[in-house]
Amino acid sequence: MPLSETKDFAYQINDVTFFTVPKPFEGGISIIQRNAIRSWIELGAEIILCGDEPGVKETASEYRIKHIRNIDRNEYGTPFLNSVFEKAKEASDRKLLCYVNSDIIFLDDFTKALKCVGLKRFLMTGLRLNIFLKEPVDFSFPKWGERLKEFAVGNGKFYEWKGIDYFLFTRDEALCKIPPFVVGRPPWDNWYIYNARLHKIPVIDCTGFVTAIHQDHDYRHVPKREEGTNWEGPEADYNRGLCKGYIALSIEDVDYLLSGTGALKKVMDRKRQSACFLKIGLSFRRTEKLKALSYYFKSLFYRPNLSAIKAILKLFLPGYYKKRNW
Template sequence: MPLLTIFTAPKPFTNPHIAMIQRNALRSWLALGEEVEVLVIGEEEGLAETAAELGIRHLPQVERSAYGTPLVSSMFALARHSNAPLLCCVNADIILTSDILNAGRNLLATRQRFLVVGQRWDLDVDEPLDFSAGWQERLRERVRHEGKLHKATGSDYFLFPRECFNDIPAFAIGRAGWDNWMIYAGRSQGFPVVDASKDVFIVHQNHDYSHLPGGQPHYKHPETLENVRLAGGRRTIFELSDVSHHLVNGKLVRPPFSWRRFWREVEIFPLIKLHSYPLAVGLYFLLHPRKAYREYREGRL
């Protein structure tokens, strides 16, 4: 039985660059060895052929939004067909290393519930990558010279025990909002939400947005607005700075104290402890009156 099932809903393999970077990502996950099972979900063009070629388990039937986008809730339900104790939802352009296995194994030894998230490194990749012996070291060296650490906003991977996240709203995958909700949901359910950026090295292969309507980033897509609505509103849009723990050298540690973090914890207290959105909005008005009034006028509270 594998320790970890990695699952994803790739984009169509029709764009040559998107197809290439997705194949790189899938091959990196397979290169992690027998402890990992890879699961691809959906019926996007070229997916069945790629899964067959790489020997990856493929589940084509996934529920979709009105726009035809796979739903996160359906993806998570399908991933539970695996018997692995750990699940990891990952964007299909992300290269993973053995760090993800080490983090999951260490945490699973002491915790029954947790969520691991983290920052990515961005890298321009224009060629199929070599995953022969030593590939992780070569990749780290390349990223050190050519890569750029992405800002600490959402996350591109979500590692958790299979007992967690049984009730997911019908978010559209690949649109903003749902990844932020995962951090909020973990905090509100009281288990460790862990920023593993220091211990888990992942690489995002840069790409354009030609696969989206108008070539616009997903932040501007109508499904992003729907994701935020399903999340419960903008106050549930948490970032990596809102985690409860960091993973450092395999150990859980609390984030260092700062006044900024203190006041942020005060701000989110009604959400994660009292589970009251109206109280959270009221406190937001008290702490950020100008921003809150502007968002109220724009209908974004």
Template sequence: MIQANALKSWKAIPEISEIILFGSDEGVAAAAQAHQVGHDPGIQRNEFGTPLIHDVFARAQQQAKNPLLCYINADILLTSSFGKVVREIVWKEYLLVGRRRDLDVQKEILFWDAAAEKLLLDECGRHGKLHSATGIDYFVFSKNLFLTIPPFAVGRTSWDNWLIYRARSLKKPVIDATNGICAVHQNHGYEASVVSKHKWTGPEVRRNLELAGDLDYCFTIDDADWFWRDGDLRRRTGIKVCVRHISRWPALHKTDALWGGIARLVLAVKKVLRRFFRALRRSPN
């Protein structure tokens, strides 16, 4: 039901003209056929059987007919606000992300009925919980923006945060659309189970963090330099933003001809200190 609801919500948005499901997990092919959308089952996997995100993005950018793409998790509902915001952005190259609302959804939603979306929005306003800025469930991006991505394992943290860093390092605008787009995450039963702990611990998580380059390159939605509000794009400003920019400066300037040496030195010192404190926490004494 969760995936079916998500697919129906995407298909109800006129601005979305093409949908491709990626992966060979049980039920994906049947869902693609039932909802008459594209399907690519041939995604590369690692030795643990986990799909690799770089192959998903590469295949999507090769196959998509449109200049603007969106990667989205299969449990996320989109409302009409998604199309309205994306339609208004005229920049040629950018990355758009936003925080989701977590909500218990217990039934099928008829998204072709305008009243159904209103009920969903009302329910989300009453009971939905805004997720933290560290988790990113959808990415709207210009085609060929992400041509080089490390072989991150899907769903094992860090890769989504690294994409924000990558766009910022390429000096492309990163937009926080939380205030404009209502994206709803349908809570499911395994959220607190032992299975879900694999997302936060284990060799795949450690490898993803290594591929990202450590925590210095794990940006969040709060690192977006633009945000959407009241039908317009605005530049992020303020003291908190300045402090955050200073903390991210080394990662974004490590290849600069003038400041690169200082940036790399700061990153190296931070890495040594991080390892020291990790070892200290693990010490029994």
């Protein structure tokens, strides 16, 4: 979709509310979160900090941004996302909401991307670029964004498709009212993409246009974390329990790509489309499963599809699927 066709729904940064659930502002994570929040302030969006962790109230007051207290929590003190989403929506009157992890730095290409979307309803996300950044960003430097982007592109590494750190979306009920997932544990983010596609809300991958910089950190904050993992434990198991009957999708399973030139293009790659169709179809009644299988096998004529093969193995050979640790 060329830019000339998107002018009817060209959004601006003052149409956006960022909302996030910060960790305690202590030690290195305090620097990381301040870097992220300051980058959003520089863009000019509305910002809401959610929760009662140490330093959240004080940081919101310091930066003169909104603060929502009394977020519902589980027995470990971890916030529930349904409470976060519902209260953030109530506190904002902007056209677009953006849930973002508190360690993500955005640059001015995020603002430019808003003018390229051109859709009345959508969910936009993208890959994050991982870097080690342990010092405060000098936002007084006139070209801080250009300098940081050059460093990130030269030294960073993109994270995998299934790990998602931000969602920009319209105020659709299907996107704002979600199950009581806990923050920061898999696979709620993959479910969220599935949920959007289930409700026929277009999903956009803006990786080619938006630079989302993730500042690496440890995961000591995860309660009862399994040794050798970042997130696995009882809370991840709880989230997976809420995903029963749903299929976890990733950034590969989108409807549109936002290219580096700002063009919004419908995804026509049969590999990605057939995989997504198969994953969704297999979660429904038998007739839909047959349609999904038929669609997939037709696509094999064009290109082998590993994602869809995995989905078939999971359905018909669950023991083998589990053995391969997919």
